[in-house]
Amino acid sequence: MSKPKKVITIGGGVAGTEVSSLLAELGYDVTLIEKNSQTGGKLNGWSHLFPTGRPAAQVAEFLQHKVQRNSFKTICQTDVSQVVFGNGSFLVKTSGDERLPADAVVISTGFDIFDATRKEEYGYSVYENVITSVDLENRLKAGAPITTAAGNKPCRIAFIHCVGSRDEKCGNHHCSKVCCVTGVKQATELAKQLPQAEIFCFYMDLRMFGLPYESMYREAQEKYNIQFIRGRLSEAAENADGTLQIKAEDTLSGRPLKMQVDLVVLLVGMVPGKNTAHMADLFELQREPNGFLQTEDPHLFKNRSSRKGVFLAGTCTGPMTVDETLDHARSAALDIHHYLQNK
Amino acid sequence: MNAFGFKLIEPRSIDFDQFDGRLLNEILEKEPSFKICLSCGGCTATCNAGTLIDFNIRKMNLLLRRGEITGLAREIDKCMLCGKCMLVCPRGINIRNVIMLLKKGLVQYRNENI
Numbered sequence: 001m002s003k004p005k006k007v008i009t010i011g012g013g014v015a016g017t018e019v020s021s022l023l024a025e026l027g028y029d030v031t032l033i034e035k036n037s038q039t040g041g042k043l044n045g046w047s048h049l050f051p052t053g054r055p056a057a058q059v060a061e062f063l064q065h066k067v068q069r070n071s072f073k074t075i076c077q078t079d080v081s082q083v084v085f086g087n088g089s090f091l092v093k094t095s096g097d098e099r100l101p102a103d104a105v106v107i108s109t110g111f112d113i114f115d116a117t118r119k120e121e122y123g124y125s126v127y128e129n130v131i132t133s134v135d136l137e138n139r140l141k142a143g144a145p146i147t148t149a150a151g152n153k154p155c156r157i158a159f160i161h162c163v164g165s166r167d168e169k170c171g172n173h174h175c176s177k178v179c180c181v182t183g184v185k186q187a188t189e190l191a192k193q194l195p196q197a198e199i200f201c202f203y204m205d206l207r208m209f210g211l212p213y214e215s216m217y218r219e220a221q222e223k224y225n226i227q228f229i230r231g232r233l234s235e236a237a238e239n240a241d242g243t244l245q246i247k248a249e250d251t252l253s254g255r256p257l258k259m260q261v262d263l264v265v266l267l268v269g270m271v272p273g274k275n276t277a278h279m280a281d282l283f284e285l286q287r288e289p290n291g292f293l294q295t296e297d298p299h300l301f302k303n304r305s306s307r308k309g310v311f312l313a314g315t316c317t318g319p320m321t322v323d324e325t326l327d328h329a330r331s332a333a334l335d336i337h338h339y340l341q342n343k
Numbered sequence: 344m345n346a347f348g349f350k351l352i353e354p355r356s357i358d359f360d361q362f363d364g365r366l367l368n369e370i371l372e373k374e375p376s377f378k379i380c381l382s383c384g385g386c387t388a389t390c391n392a393g394t395l396i397d398f399n400i401r402k403m404n405l406l407l408r409r410g411e412i413t414g415l416a417r418e419i420d421k422c423m424l425c426g427k428c429m430l431v432c433p434r435g436i437n438i439r440n441v442i443m444l445l446k447k448g449l450v451q452y453r454n455e456n457i
């Protein structure tokens with residue numbers, strides 16, 4: 001029997017762990033390189049997943065369980081520092097001075113969260129009651145009651161859509177796709193926790209693309225009294241008592257609107273990860289104008305990069321939900337399997 | 344007409360069949376960035392004129408897009424050309440240039456229609 005072919009996965013989030021588990025199960029010799037101290041990626045910080053409301057930890061455990069069952073090599077706290085291209089193979093050098101040969105490489109370096117301090121007019125990290133959806137998710141996960149910086153129950157909360165997405169000023173033209181439904185999910189969670197609070201979502205367009213998402217939106221209105229205002233926030237300013245004055249146009253009534261709120265939640269978008277950009281350079285891959293990695297064919301070969309033998313899985317190719325990321329990782333495993341069998 | 348208990352009023356609906364796109368097309372040609380406005384209202388929210396008096400730059404531009412140009416000349420004079428709206432526009436539209444072109448275009452339009 002010939003020795004199993006070698007696959008290297010770069011990035012051990014949802015996509016990377018799933019694709020590695022599946023390839024190991026198929027008998028390949030898989031090594032997963034992860035830059036953080038543990039695998040699991042951003043999922044580890046999420047509290048509950050839309051649309052089911054299932055604890056994110058359950059999905060993380062499922063993935064972890066698969067990793068353990070299909071033992072493959074995982075190298076944490078390690079970066080890829082150099083790649084040598086062979087004839088249909090690769091030699092990957094790591095920051096730990098390892099030299100790993102591979103017959104195929106999977107890039108699953110994911111996305112970064114938009115740095116909200118870049119939208120200076122919203123005052124993130126300047127005003128203490130302006131937080132991001134990621135901060136909120138982390139707090140919800142920690143199980144801490146949601147309060148203002150002074151420790152009071154917020155009476156009025158505003159969610160701001162499209163922060164760092166669909167914004168020429170940040171250089172991000174794309175829609176991050178998941179933040180609209182994340183906003184509805186988080187607004188609903190806050191409404192349950194703070195039934196007295198008034199909650200508003202300021203949106204430009206509401207993108208409820210998944211089958212159950214429209215029902216979540218409807219439920220948010222019907223059951224939780226969440227109000228949706230169509231208008232983009234122009235700025236936020238802090239009052240002496242720490243509350244915030246926000247300004248938008250209520251475009252549907254055609255009038256400027258100002259509102260005093262206790263807490264502002266910025267729905268930050270997904271941008272191509274720094275590591276993803278680094279991999280594009282190392283492997284000399286094509287990128288889309290928005291910075292995400294280009295696939296060989298957006299309909300037919302969504303897991304192939306512009307270089308033969310280098311495959312793509314997950315949000316390094318664009319914004320995705322957790323479920324879509326899993327699907328994408330699974331199709332990557334199958335595509336790699338075919339590729340290696342015919343090699 | 345009032346003697347009969349009713350008066351003639353302008354129809355409320357936007358009549359696309361009577362669409363007069365001359366002014367709009369000229370502005371779009373000279374300032375193509377205006378094509379990509381998504382009517383988010385960021386400009387109106389930040390506009391100093393709009394918070395003090397009845398002036399809505401987004402709505403005004405939208406009326407132009409619908410060929411509804413009567414009354415625009417009076418509206419446009421409320422703009423101070425400060426350019427603040429351009430700082431917040433997520434589509435990077437040169438709103439001030441749109442306004443300038445509209446001002447010039449309205450004069451020309453009036454002359455042509457005499």
Ligand code: SF4
Binds near residue numbers: 162163166181205267
């Ligand atoms: S999903 Fe919604 S909030 Fe997110 S970028 Fe798209 S439109 Fe904006």
Ligand code: SF4
Binds near residue numbers: 382401
């Ligand atoms: S801010 Fe820009 S995109 Fe938004 S309504 Fe004004 S001109 Fe249009």
Ligand code: SF4
Binds near residue numbers: 389393424425
């Ligand atoms: S340029 Fe005109 S429309 Fe724009 S903010 Fe200034 S006054 Fe308002």
